[in-house]
Amino acid sequence: MLGYLTIASEAEAEIEVSRSRFRCLIVRVEDEMSARGVVEAARREHWNARHHCSAFVLGPTGAVERSSDDGEPPGTGGAPMLEVLRGRELFDVVAVVTRWFGGTLLGTGGLSRAYADAVRAALEGAELIERVEQELVDVTVDLAAAGRLEHELRSRGTNVLRIDYTDVATLQLAVPMVAVPIAEEIVAELTEGAAELVHRGRRWVDAPVTP
Structure with a gap:
């Protein structure tokens, strides 16, 4: 293992889908405790949101991976977020997507796309570095x-x-x-x-x- 990609500093973006708001925060972290701390900080800051889905990949080879749907239908929140991080081959990062419900049900496919798109939007503004x-x-x-x-x-x-x-x-x-x-x-x-x-x-x- 000679090197891997991560982000230089935190990045954030928000998208809207059928009046539901999805705000993604991506932060560079070194361990699982720090990753979970980022999720809890988002939960405290946006206490009025219904869901705070998350995914993180840690270590030079991505040995630690976790995701959470936080009350969304299984596999519609954290899993698609994790797939985006994997696809970009990013490590030592945690992504949290906070959702404010807009009154329209999106269905499992719509939710999966929205959570993944929120992560992609945040990564568009992220500066990448190599470790x-x-x-x-x-x-x-x-x-x-x-x-x-x-x-x-x-x-x-x-x-x-x-x-x-x-x-x-x-x-x-x-x-x-x-x-x-x-x-x-x-x-x-x-x-x-x-x-x-x-x-x-x-x-x-x-x-x-x-x-």
Whole structure:
């Protein structure tokens, strides 16, 4: 797993279907507790609405998925909302659609379309970002090699977090997972095999979406 899509910040939109109002709020979250907190906050804010259907997908691979129809006929609220999130391949997001009943019954098909369309409308105004996994590594080299090594690594997309100088130079790096073999080759070439990457862990960071 090298990366996944999520939203940069919350987005909101409202549509009207046969005088029923459907307001969708989509928020980026990190865990299930936070996702449920967003749903409850919407319920408190819009206390006069009849339904607050929700869906969320969590984790880099979407390992956690939940949906709720909140009193609507089974499968007409949360399920179609979840399908939209899946279709857009978005993760670490929760969508809440609050409905104010307009007096006209929409039927199961109409409800499903309305809830899905509300999520689509909110996503139209959402900025997407990519979450990229990086390998955190250290490499220690002679002082004379540090400058050239830093330049070569940066030019290949490696983030040089810090350089500590003593009688040697230790570079702390964050390397995109796909670029780890390249970084290893650069270090081996510039130090004639005298230095190698020391792996310290991994992290996820935000990056612009590649067109």
